[in-house]
Structure formats: C-alpha cells, structure tokens
Amino acid sequence: MDQIRFLIVRFSSIGDIVLTTPVVRMLKQQVKGAEIHYLTKKRFSSLVEHNPYVHKVHVFDGDLKQTISDLKEAEFDYVIDLHKNLRSARVKSSLGRVSFSFNKLNWKKWIYVQLKIKKMPDKHIVDRYLETTSLFDVKNDEKGLDYFPDPEYKLDFSLEKTHEEGYVVAVLGANHATKQIPEEKMVSWLNEFGKPVVLVGGPDESTLAELLKEKLAVPVQNACGKVSLDGSALLIKNAKVILTPDTGMMHIAAAYKKPIVSVWGNTTPQLGMYPYMPQNSDRFYMAEVRGLKCRPCSKIGYEKCPKRHFNCMLQQDDKIIVSQLNYYWNLNE
Structure with missing residues (x-):
C-alpha cells in the first residue's frame, strides 16, 4: 500500500490544538495509506502525543532551523498548515512540499472587532480547518473533537x-x-x-x-x-x-x-x-x-x-x- 505522509502544523495553544483533532482523525481514517505527523511547541506536545491517529509528534523548542532540518528527513508528501503565521510559512517554504493552509479571515475579524460589522461566515473554525483536506475527498464524520490523555496517567486527586x-x-x-x-x-x-x-x-x-x-x-x-x-x-x-x-x-x-x-x-x-x-x-x-x-x-x-x-x-x-x-x-x- 502506498504511504502518504502528512505534516500538520499547529504550534499552540491548548484549545486551538484540540480544535485540529478532527482533521487528524479524518485524514487518518479516510485517506488510504495516510501517515500523520504533527508539529507543535514542546509545551503543548502532550496534547497530541497519545493521539492514536498521530504517527509521530515533531517538537519545536525554539530552534526553528534545527526543527526544519529534522523535518526534512521525514520526506513529507503534504503539509497542512493550521496555524498560518510567519513561522509556519517558513516551515512550508523550507520543506518545499505541496501545502494547504486555512483562511484565517484576519481582515473580516478586524472589520468585526473594529467596526462591529459582521462579515465572518457562519462556519465553525473546525469546518474551515477541514477545507484544507478537500483535495483528498475527506468528508466530515461529525464525530467532533478528540482528547487523548496519557493512558498511564493516574489522577492523584480524591473526590470527597x-x-x-x-x-x-x-x-x-x-x-x-x-x-x-x-x-x-x-x-x-x-x-x-x-x-x-x-x-x-x-x-x-x-x-x-x-x-x-x-x-x-x-x-x-x-x-x-x-x-x-x-x-x-x-x-x-x-x-x-x-x-x-x-x-x-x-x-x-x-x-x-x-x-x-x-x-x-x-x-x-x-x-x-x-x-x-x-x-x-x-x-x-x-x-x-x-x-x-x-x-x-x-x-x-x-x-x-x-x-x-x-x-x-x-x-x-x-x-x-x-x-x-x-x-x-x-x-x-
């Protein structure tokens, strides 16, 4: 079976990373041969480390040049940028692979916040994230978000x-x-x-x-x-x-x-x-x-x-x- 290696990029933070989990799950389940890698900041890596749909977590710990060097060794087929900032743009340009980015709608956000004129679409950000997978014919399974804690973790907090x-x-x-x-x-x-x-x-x-x-x-x-x-x-x-x-x-x-x-x-x-x-x-x-x-x-x-x-x-x-x-x-x- 031909393997298709994806790199998903989202550096931070807790809620934003959790909101990317439907993209991870649906790519893995719906694209034949998909191998999902995830790039995030070290402090947020635990949010994806135990996700069964993620093959490997790549950690950015301040040295972007070294991170990019490590990423090149993986030879990704596609990059899906769910952060879309200068750092993620540098990752995409350095890897030189076909990439997809979601529309942050920054201009419409600015109009909404500064002028109170709502131009934002009636669409959840998860559905906007999923637009990056349209080439692969991914369909929304409507199962929502995922959160996978460390299976070895034991809660050290007793309820009264x-x-x-x-x-x-x-x-x-x-x-x-x-x-x-x-x-x-x-x-x-x-x-x-x-x-x-x-x-x-x-x-x-x-x-x-x-x-x-x-x-x-x-x-x-x-x-x-x-x-x-x-x-x-x-x-x-x-x-x-x-x-x-x-x-x-x-x-x-x-x-x-x-x-x-x-x-x-x-x-x-x-x-x-x-x-x-x-x-x-x-x-x-x-x-x-x-x-x-x-x-x-x-x-x-x-x-x-x-x-x-x-x-x-x-x-x-x-x-x-x-x-x-x-x-x-x-x-x-």
Whole structure:
C-alpha cells in the first residue's frame, strides 16, 4: 500500500490544538495509506502525543532551523498548515512540499472587532480547518473533537463524599482577564445552583480558587494547580456539567461531549470557536450579553475592560445561567 505522509502544523495553544483533532482523525481514517505527523511547541506536545491517529509528534523548542532540518528527513508528501503565521510559512517554504493552509479571515475579524460589522461566515473554525483536506475527498464524520490523555496517567486527586454523586466543574483559567468570569458572578451562580463544585485551572488560578472556596456556600474542591492538564481533563470527563468561559478547557469538555454552559465576555461565538459538537448541539449553551455596541472589543482579550464597565460579563443573565446548569445536571439523572 502506498504511504502518504502528512505534516500538520499547529504550534499552540491548548484549545486551538484540540480544535485540529478532527482533521487528524479524518485524514487518518479516510485517506488510504495516510501517515500523520504533527508539529507543535514542546509545551503543548502532550496534547497530541497519545493521539492514536498521530504517527509521530515533531517538537519545536525554539530552534526553528534545527526543527526544519529534522523535518526534512521525514520526506513529507503534504503539509497542512493550521496555524498560518510567519513561522509556519517558513516551515512550508523550507520543506518545499505541496501545502494547504486555512483562511484565517484576519481582515473580516478586524472589520468585526473594529467596526462591529459582521462579515465572518457562519462556519465553525473546525469546518474551515477541514477545507484544507478537500483535495483528498475527506468528508466530515461529525464525530467532533478528540482528547487523548496519557493512558498511564493516574489522577492523584480524591473526590470527597460530598462529590461522589456528581459535581459541576467551574473553569477559572482564561488567558485574558476580559474572558474570565468575575469572582462575584461565579460565586452567585454556583451558590444559587447549589451543587458540589470542583474548581479547575492552572497554578495561576490557585489564589482565586481559594478565595472562591471561602465565599461559596456549597461543597467545593480546589484542583487548580494540583493536577496536570490530563488531570483537569479527567475531572471534566467525570463531571455532570461544565461552567466555563471561552477557554481551552471548554474545548476539552466538548471533546468529551459534556454538557457545557459557556460564558462569553469580550469575545463572541461568531468568531467561530464555540464548543464543537455537531452531533450534540443541544448539549451546550452560550451565555452572552447581546446588543453591546463595544463587543467584541478584541478577538483575543485584554487585561482589563477598555471601557472600564465590563458589561459583557457583569450584565450576564443570572437566572438563565443557573437554569441551564440545572437543566444539564438533570439530563444525567
């Protein structure tokens, strides 16, 4: 059987890499003889190391010249660029192979953010990623995202008896403050919801998690900074419902087909990176404050609200969010 060797390029970050997994799976399953290689930054390599559809992970650790030299030895047939920046362009030009890149729609994003004129297509970024495979007649299997933890990983985090009958994961981590759920909102929603909580995030969220733990009137366990990414993923996998801002953890939850209440601040789902569950679109709710003239103020985020009011989060409808949490919790009863 003739082998077709693909290199998929996506350097970062957690959510963006998880969003590329349908391309990996479908190429492997639908293209006869496909051998999938993946190029990413070292700090994110664990996200693809245990993916059964990936033959080999190539790591970029700061020395692009050496990385390219190593890649040349693999003699790829095709390069699929799902990052599309100067670094990935250099990889493509240096390898000299037939390559495909997705359209980042940067001009349309700029118009949407700066002028608030929506020219973005009603198409999820995963479906735009998949356009790079059209030459190979790949069809969307609609199985959604994948997340494969290390099969040897053992979760070193014991659930208390209060959590044994179920819990909600509240995700604290977001790269920018204007994406994060405000402390007072998180406390209000979770207290009203009244179910056991596991707080998930990185070491940077540990202090916030302890503050929330003091203010919450429900059973709370803090996993922030206490478990690895795989540990957070497994806590999400075993939860009844996920409460999260626009984060990488939201996409991991979608990979596990978990019920999700996603809360949107300065970014919007219309940018095309909302939970991707084509066969389970009823399992996520996107809470956003519609009609704000200042939103979206960025396609990424800021350290503080440029308008100083943060209405995109502070004016969220408390009753609807708690109602959705209850609805998804009861789906599992």
